[in-house]
Amino acid sequence: MKIRHWLLALLLSVSPRLGLAAAQQESPKIPENYIACKSADEFEQSVEYFRSEKTLELNDSQVVKWSLTIARGCTGALQRFKQIYELLNKSGVDLRKCVEMAASFSKKSDEQTKSFAGLFKTFFLENYFDLDFMTAFEVSEKLSQNPAKSEYARKDFERLYKFCTDQNKLGLPFKNCAQYSLGLLKHYDLFPEGIYPSFEVTYLFLTTQAGAVLSVKEALETTSEVLAAGPLAPENFKRAFNYSVSKKGLDTSMKQSMRIALEVAKASLKEKTP
Amino acid sequence: MIKLWGLLFFVFSAGAAPPSKPSQQVKVELEWEEIVGSTFYEVEVLRKDKTLVTTLKSPSPAMSVNLEPGYYLVRGRVRDHFNIQGEWSRLKEFLVPPKKIQAIAGQNSQMQVDPTTFMAPLKLHWEPPTGAHRYRIVLFNQDGKEIAKHESLQPQFSLSLRPGVYTYKVTPLTRDGVEGETFESPSMVVKSRPIPEVEEVAMEGENKKALLQWKKKTTLPTSVRLEYQKHFSTRWTRIHQSEIVETQWGLPQDLKPGKYRVLLWNRNRFGDVSSIKTLEFVIKPQESVL
Numbered sequence: 001m002k003i004r005h006w007l008l009a010l011l012l013s014v015s016p017r018l019g020l021a022a023a024q025q026e027s028p029k030i031p032e033n034y035i036a037c038k039s040a041d042e043f044e045q046s047v048e049y050f051r052s053e054k055t056l057e058l059n060d061s062q063v064v065k066w067s068l069t070i071a072r073g074c075t076g077a078l079q080r081f082k083q084i085y086e087l088l089n090k091s092g093v094d095l096r097k098c099v100e101m102a103a104s105f106s107k108k109s110d111e112q113t114k115s116f117a118g119l120f121k122t123f124f125l126e127n128y129f130d131l132d133f134m135t136a137f138e139v140s141e142k143l144s145q146n147p148a149k150s151e152y153a154r155k156d157f158e159r160l161y162k163f164c165t166d167q168n169k170l171g172l173p174f175k176n177c178a179q180y181s182l183g184l185l186k187h188y189d190l191f192p193e194g195i196y197p198s199f200e201v202t203y204l205f206l207t208t209q210a211g212a213v214l215s216v217k218e219a220l221e222t223t224s225e226v227l228a229a230g231p232l233a234p235e236n237f238k239r240a241f242n243y244s245v246s247k248k249g250l251d252t253s254m255k256q257s258m259r260i261a262l263e264v265a266k267a268s269l270k271e272k273t274p
Numbered sequence: 275m276i277k278l279w280g281l282l283f284f285v286f287s288a289g290a291a292p293p294s295k296p297s298q299q300v301k302v303e304l305e306w307e308e309i310v311g312s313t314f315y316e317v318e319v320l321r322k323d324k325t326l327v328t329t330l331k332s333p334s335p336a337m338s339v340n341l342e343p344g345y346y347l348v349r350g351r352v353r354d355h356f357n358i359q360g361e362w363s364r365l366k367e368f369l370v371p372p373k374k375i376q377a378i379a380g381q382n383s384q385m386q387v388d389p390t391t392f393m394a395p396l397k398l399h400w401e402p403p404t405g406a407h408r409y410r411i412v413l414f415n416q417d418g419k420e421i422a423k424h425e426s427l428q429p430q431f432s433l434s435l436r437p438g439v440y441t442y443k444v445t446p447l448t449r450d451g452v453e454g455e456t457f458e459s460p461s462m463v464v465k466s467r468p469i470p471e472v473e474e475v476a477m478e479g480e481n482k483k484a485l486l487q488w489k490k491k492t493t494l495p496t497s498v499r500l501e502y503q504k505h506f507s508t509r510w511t512r513i514h515q516s517e518i519v520e521t522q523w524g525l526p527q528d529l530k531p532g533k534y535r536v537l538l539w540n541r542n543r544f545g546d547v548s549s550i551k552t553l554e555f556v557i558k559p560q561e562s563v564l
Contacts, residue, residue, distance in 0.1 A: 090559050092532030094507035126558050133505050133533075133556060 037074035046070040046078050056095065066103070073106035080113040081106040087117050091124065091133075108147070115150035116140050122157050129161060129178035139185065152194030157181060159196045170216060183224055190230040190269065202226050202234040205241075214258075225262060230269035240264035298342050298405055302370055305336035312352035320347045320365070322450055343372040343405025344448040372405030372446040374455035385435070386465045392542045393434035394464045398444075402429040406446030406454060413442045416461075436544065437466035469548035472496060472538040477525075477553065486553070487522045492540055497547075498523050499537045502530075510535070517541070531559045 030036045046067035050058050058066065070077045085102035089095070105113045123129045123136035131139075143153035164170045164177035172180075188195055206219040214222060226233045243249035244257035252260070304317060317330040317337060322345045330337045347365040354360075378400045385394040398411075411431045413422040416439035424431065431444075440462045446454040475488040490496065500514040514526065525536075534555050540548040 087564055090531065090563055092504050092530065092557065092559070094504040097506040121561065121564060124558065125561050125564075127561060130558075137505070 035074060039071040039074070042073070042075065042077050043067050043071040046081075049078060049082070055089070056099065066099070069103050070106045073108075076110055077106040080108065080110065083113055083117055087120065091120075108144075109150075112144045112147055112150045115154040116144035118154040119143055119157055122154075122161055123178070128174065129181065130174050131178050131182075135182070139182070143185075143188070149192060149194070152191075153188070156194045156196040160184070160199065163196075163200065170220075172216075180220055180224075184227065187224075187227045187230075190227075193231075195227060198227055198231055198234045199223060202237065205234070205238055222258070222262065226265045229266050233265040233268035236268045237261045237265035299340040300343060300370060300373070300404060301338055302341050303336065303338045304330070304348065306350065308335045309352050311354050313355055314353040315350055316352070316359075317348060317350040318362075320349075321345070322347065341370050342448070343370045343452060343454070345369055345450045345452050369452045370405070370448075371452055372407075372448055372454035373403035375400050375403050375406075375444055375446060375457040377401070378444060378457060378459065381459060381462055383460060384463050384465065387437060387467050389467055391434070392467065392469075392544055392546060393436055396433045396435055396462075397430070398432070398442075399430040400444070400457075403446050403454065405448055407449040408447050410445045410447060410453075411442060412445075413440060415440060435462075435464045437464050439463050466546065469494065469540050469542060469546055471548040472540060472551045475536075475538060475551050475553050477555065483527060484525045485522055486525060486536060488538060488551070489521060490540060493519075494540045494542055495519050496521070497537075497539050497541055500525070501535050501537070503533045503535075505533060529557045531557050 027036070047063055050056060050063040050066055070081050073080065081102040083102075084105045085098050088098040088101055093101075105116065119140035120136055121128065123131045123139055124133065129136070143157075144150040160181050161177060162169075164172050164180065165174065170177070184195055184199065191198065202223045203219055206214050206222055207216070226237050229236075238261075240263075241257050241261035244252050244260045245254065250257070250260070306315075309315075313333065315332050315335060315337075317332075319327045319330070319339060319341065321327055324347065327341065327346065328339060330339055345367065346369070347367050349362045349365050351360045351362050378398050380398045381396065385396070387394045406429075407427070409426050409429065409431070411424045411426060412420055413433065415421050418441075422433070424433075442459045443456045444459075445456040448454075470490060470492045473489045473491070475486065478485045478487060486498070488496070495517045496519075497515065497517050499512060501510040502513050503510045516523075534557065536553045536555075537550050538553075539550045
């Protein structure tokens with residue numbers, strides 16, 4: 001009896017150390033410039049997914065081929081694939097294109113995938129901007145290309161849609177909002193952190209602080225002109241307008257001040273000389 | 275001595291019969307080789323069934339007789355100085371054709387189909403030539419192929435023609451089938467008439483409960499075809515086709531997302547169709563589905 005107790009005590013004293021030793025066999029260290037990928041998980045889950053997705057009618061070699069493609073997209077690739085594939089399939093896109101697009105997004109980031117899905121819904125659906133399919137698709141694809149900007153793009157257009165269609169704000173019909181938003185895309189590259197904040201600031205200034213001399217249409221057009229000059233243009237416009245209209249400044253009329261402010265705003269961006 | 279002689283007959287149609295004779299008869303000249311020693315010639319003209327038409331007697335080897343156009347047999351015999359009669363010669367056939375048709379009225383070189391029947395009516399008529407009992411009318415297409423044949427007892431003929439180029443021939447015939455000269459027509463062109471197309475196509479209601487409506491200036495039925503295409507695909511798939519008399523059609527409900535086009539055209543019973551009107555629309559998914 002005593003020996004058994006002794007053995008039991010010895011075992012109990014050793015086993016935590018054994019567990020600790022086991023725990024010390026952790027994941028290998030990954031160099032700083034790389035991301036660790038659970039490619040085996042992605043591969044296995046992809047095979048199961050493609051086998052179950054009867055609409056695709058893939059044979060075994062195609063299942064392996066596509067599963068390997070997804071595995072190369074690193075952790076989360078299958079989820080990204082599924083998100084885009086199902087979005088496009090339910091929107092009536094040709095299956096081959098669905099798979100091609102979904103596969104391309106499987107290699108991108110979660111944010112890019114989320115941005116494309118969000119932008120596409122905002123641009124395409126009937127209750128939103130209701131654009132034609134190709135415009136909605138191409139614009140969404142373009143705006144979600146840049147990993148750093150894709151999140152801004154999604155949020156920008158969602159907020160633009162809400163601002164534009166809100167009856168207490170612009171209250172414009174969907175089509176007009178859609179056309180205006182597409183017009184802003186021309187200047188989008190000038191705004192690395194998104195365009196919406198600059199839009200809102202400028203528009204509200206033109207319709208409230210600037211003496212409300214502009215109609216909604218004029219305010220939107222002027223906003224677009226200001227934004228064409230980049231992210232500093234709204235601030236330059238405001239300052240130039242306030243200076244022109246003030247007695248200490250030029251003391252000119254509202255309209256004249258507006259013109260001057262616009263010219264000053266247009267000088268907000270200058271290309272660097274090579 | 276009466277020799278068996280072969281009579282050589284030359285038959286001439288000498289024109290219309292003199293007013294005192296029946297109007298369907300033509301004057302026929304008969305002549306043959308003179309038989310030396312003959313003083314008198316006797317000629318019998320018989321019908322095809324060997325019934326006697328007339329007996330002619332003449333001292334000279336030439337006679338004329340008024341006959342209705344048709345098929346005839348003739349034989350002759352002679353008498354000599356001693357009034358001895360020779361034997362009849364072999365029967366020889368000759369044909370007296372009907373006169374030719376001078377002109378046919380009722381044709382135009384250019385015709386257009388009737389807008390309701392899509393066929394052009396052709397009504398021909400002519401003066402009945404002497405001796406014609408019936409007429410054979412044959413119609414040809416632009417390749418010269420016979421496309422219709424008809425026999426008429428009357429000097430008239432009616433037909434409805436589809437668009438195309440036609441000629442016809444009319445041949446007068448005697449009672450017993452002797453043909454006269456065939457009248458050949460110049461070309462006739464029957465032009466088609468465009469089938470009125472569907473107009474003012476519009477879709478009412480939401481895409482999932484939509485009614486397609488249109489107008490048309492014809493009572494012809496309208497063919498409606500609905501096709502589907504996925505975005506980025508190049509292939510259209512037909513999902514419905516029907517022919518209707520009304521000017522509206524309810525789209526199927528619960529159409530799946532994608533591109534659609536509706537094609538509409540009017541069609542007559544010959545398969546002639548109007549130009550096609552197309553209306554395209556897109557069905558978008560509901561937000562809740564995405």
